[in-house]
Amino acid sequence: MDTPLVKVLVVDDDPALRQLLADYLNRHGYDTLLAADATDMVARIQRYAPDLVVLDRMLPDGDGAEACRRLREQGEDIPVILLTGRDETVDRVVGLEAGADDYVGKPFDPRELLARIEAVLRRKKGASALTKEQPVTFGPFVFDPATRQLYKDQAPVKLTGGEVNLLEALVKNPGKPLSRDRLLALARDDDEGERNDRAIDIAVLRLRRSIEEDPRQPRWIQTVWGVGYRFSP
Structure with a gap:
């Protein structure tokens, strides 16, 4: 029986970037879902239960960090990697305090994002999961x-x-x-x-x-x- 593909939800209002990341992640063995804003993100999380979310900080319907914070307040522990054009320390802190698992500044190399995704999934799985x-x-x-x-x-x-x-x-x-x-x-x-x-x-x-x-x-x-x-x- 084949192992189910890991599902990654990419949330970004830039359709070209969404498609670029979808193509790249799909080529590397992921099942990639796409959303253009926080509202669509919530609907896709509820429907498809992705394993990880790549979330842009600037969305048409609000701040990605706040969207992440709302997920955590609702008890959702899905791993989140924030993307942002801002690369200042204070913005990284805001994202991590909102419950994000990692933070990648734009522009970035897709290989870096892939490495961050793998690292976050490994940490999330943890030693306790390995023992099973x-x-x-x-x-x-x-x-x-x-x-x-x-x-x-x-x-x-x-x-x-x-x-x-x-x-x-x-x-x-x-x-x-x-x-x-x-x-x-x-x-x-x-x-x-x-x-x-x-x-x-x-x-x-x-x-x-x-x-x-x-x-x-x-x-x-x-x-x-x-x-x-x-x-x-």
Whole structure:
């Protein structure tokens, strides 16, 4: 059974920006919903129950920060990332005090927003949610999401933090091709500094050396030409 796509609701009064973000997020495996104002946002949250909201600060029917505050007052804990043309500290504080989970100033690179979305979703899920996940078994290997430990024939396999992040991203999306951009966001380690596509390729190569019988003919982590990589249990 395929894993349901994560739903992201983009709320912005600029139709060109809405469509740009929808196209970009859809290409990276998200189900993107669109709204032009706060009223439409509330209706779509109630109808579609998205997993995260990307919310513009300046909306035709009010302030995005205030719209976020109203959601929190109504008991809605959906993650919210605020977008704004203002990039001053006081505006960031106002947004965070309103209950936003993160804040991105315009103009921004869509890759930065993607990374912020992944980071917020990871934080929201939290360690308590990981403990509820079942270990993933493939061949002689078992990956335990609760401890983030890989075992081979019950013996721990030594991996770096970045390799664990990468393996976790892949095993949580079985059979689904993941682009390098998506893997960069999912496997990002803030302690490692900036990473690029080449870094993902190197990390995949190292991970294959740890788990593949023949890394040149991988069984578990397959290359999807023109896209990225796929975990095939």
